[in-house]
Amino acid sequence: MSETQGFIDLRIDHGARGISDDSIWPSFTDIMTVIVMIFLMALVVIMVRNFDLDRELLSTITAKDATLLANQDLAKRSIQFEQANTLLEQQQESARLEISTLVKSEQALSLQIENLSEQFSTLKLESSEQISSLTSANQSLSEKLDTVSAQLAEVKLYLQQSRSELVQSETQRQQSELELQQTRSQKETLTQAMTELRTLSENIEQKYGIANEEILALTELIKRRKVENVALQTQAATSVRQFKSLQDEYQSLEAKFHDLIRPARNTAGKQVAKIWIQKSAAGVQYKIKQPGQSERKIVEEQQMHQILQTLKKKFGETFYVSIVIPENSGLSYGQASNLMDEIHRKYDYYFQ
DSSP states (O other): OOTTTSSTTOOSSTTOOOOOTTOSOHHHHHHHHHHHHHHHHHHHHHHHHHHHHHHHHHHHHHHHHHHHHHHHHHHHHHHHHHHHHHHHHHHHHHHHHHHHHHHHHHHHHHHHHHHHHHHHHHHHHHHHHTTTTOHHHHHHHHHHHHHHHHHHHHHHHHHHHHHHHHHHHHHHHHHHHHHHHHHHHHHHHHHHHHHHHHHHHHHHHHHHHHHHHHHHHHHHHHHHHHHHHHHHHHHHHHHHHHHHHHHHHHHHHHHHHHHHHSOOOOOTTOEEEEEEEEEETTEEEEEEEOTTOSOOEEEOHHHHHHHHHHHHHHHGGGEEEEEEOOTTSOOOHHHHHHHHHHHHHHHOGGGO
């Protein structure tokens, strides 16, 4: 098959090459690039603000937990103070009862001493008047007097002991009163602390309420930001797709434009290398005839690419690759088109 009867003109996207310097749409491309950059920068700013809002929300929740723990600790201390105060009051009441009992015992002993003294005075008066006739009675009375005196001594001793115990009780009572005063002072301090604690708790509750409101506001703001993010991401994705579509359309139009204004591919003034491609039992077979040679030789695919690469470096923009696919090559249309397109794109001057 000759060159004009092969698949030389059957090319897929042969004009899809890089954007050249003589593009007619540079301003439109720049505008679309700026739009995409603006969307990306807006997305970055919104993501950073979302991170800051999450960090503030976490610190607010941590402060709330610390406040709750402080309230629980203060409540436990208040209960312990109340229990200690109750115990002190019970001890004071017991001390008062003991003091009252001792005072009553002292009064009873005093009454007994007074009665004995009165009886002794009465007996002494009667003995003085009847001393002569009642000598024996006097002896009896003396014995009774001795007995009473002994009893009186015992009573005095007991009274002294009672007074000592009373003094000790009084001292204990004074100590108890001092402790009671201290307890009252502690109670007042505790009451003041409880008042301050209640004030602090109210302030904390107010701050907690304000924090809750701020959290709700931040949560609502985050939700709105997320909705805005989704909308911006959707808009950005749509813009990117539109940009890619416009870019593809622009490249297609540019390729068509270059095809219209570019001269047709020809061999005039070119160094022509001719390649025959067909299918054999061992696979695809390549034959090549280099510029200035009259015979073609069979080569492997890798060897063919090495030869074409060397020729391309040697001849540059004057290197023309002609591909011939015989009618009975055994290759399908798609296979032949792909092979031709690959070789032309890599080595032929027209596709560079």
